[in-house]
Amino acid sequence: KSSSNDHQGTEKVIKPKNIIFGPKTNQIDLYGSILPSVQHVLNGKNSTVFAFGAKGSGRKYTILGKTSGPELQSGLGLAPRVAQELFRKINASKRSPLVKYKLALSILSVTNKVYVDMIHPNNKNLRAVETGEGDVAVPDLSLKYLNSPEEVIPIIKRAFYPRKKKGKQKAVPGHLVVTYTLERWNRVNPNSPAATSVRDDDKAPQRNALGGDTPARSIGSGNAPWRCNKSYIRFVNLLDMSTYWEATSDKK
Secondary structure: OEEEEEEOOOOEOOOOOOOOOOOOOOOOHHHHHHHHHHHHOOOOEEEEEEEEEEOOOOOHHHEOOOOOOOOOOHHHHHHHHHHHHHHHHHHHHHOOOEEEEEEEEEEEEEOEEEEEEOOOOOOOOOOEEEEEOOEOOOOOOOOEEEOOHHHHHHHHHHHHOEEOOOOOOOOOOOOOEEEEEEEEEEEOOOOOOOHHHHHHHHEEEOOOOOOEEOOOOOOOOOOOOOOEEEEOOOOOOOOHHHHHHHHHHOOO
């Protein structure tokens, strides 16, 4: 299941899409079904993809896919493929002096209303807050800025299958939310009214999707200010409804 939304003032537009895939569906065809959601992110909109099912149904494989081997590219899951597509856009933007992109990754585990940062697992018991736009943010969740799509697989693999002290892997209980935050930086004419607004924005922190407040910052060279717009695509590894209800409901 995938959905996307865009914000026009206070109006929120949600377009859900439900598709059922058989057991013989390959990763390439599966990725093709969410390409519109990837394009939404590139257009500045937010998207969420849910991998729903009981234990052993292939939710993690859908998101992560193969992590090594001779047929790695054909077996890649949704998250690595989306990273490749977003980096193609980032690399193409390097030819423009007016637009720059940066991509960040965050991974959140949710179990019985306990929120854990899976990039830095010692960062536990995080707080979740509702935003004014009807979304949920975890202010202290870390963001890992990526330099290449090859960084994605080992980071997500460690989050999905953390190691015990003796070196054995164990599956993470609960729900996992993998989020790519795409930052689009546009250079603003320093003499335009928009430039004054940018300088005012620099005095306040900016909120990342499912992440914390980070100071507004400049990139590139030159004295012209930059305006940052953010969009995200999330992959939610969702358990069956009974455990989902247990994770999201208040205990008596």
